[in-house]
Amino acid sequence: MIKKEDMPLCDVATTVQLIGSKWKTLIIRDLITGPKRNSELKRSLTGVSQKVLTESLNSMMLDGIVERIDFQKVPPHVEYQLTPLGESLLPVIESMRQWGQFYKQQLS
Template structure:
């Protein structure tokens, strides 16, 4: 997780630093529906490479917005889900969706 002293002064810049990549936003969108396996995320995120998916999830875990759930099973199974902090991004994603729909209508 970022330390307070490492964060930008501007709150918008802080938000962009945490969720500013295209893939992170779409991962959050998908995880708002509930926990997902890595294969489900990759299938939903057309065009994402395995490397970028793994890197994005790792970064989001470090930032405290995603949690990795390891099941003690054979074969191994892993799910990812939003933490309560990550879930608090729901209004941000919903307003982005509303704006995107509005923008499409303007064209």
């Protein structure tokens, strides 16, 4: 997890730093419904490279937003899910969804 003293002074900037990339926000959106395998996330996130997906997941794990569940099976079975801290982002994602819907209606 990032140290408090390394966070921006602005709270909005802190949130943007943690989830501001397109892919991180969409990963959170997908994990809202429950744990997902890497392949499920890759399929859902059209255009994301495996490298960027892995980097985003690793970054969110370090930030305490996502956790990796390793089922210790052969072949390997790993899933990702939101932590309780990650789940606290649900209202933020829902607000973004609602605003996006509102914006599209304004274009009509």
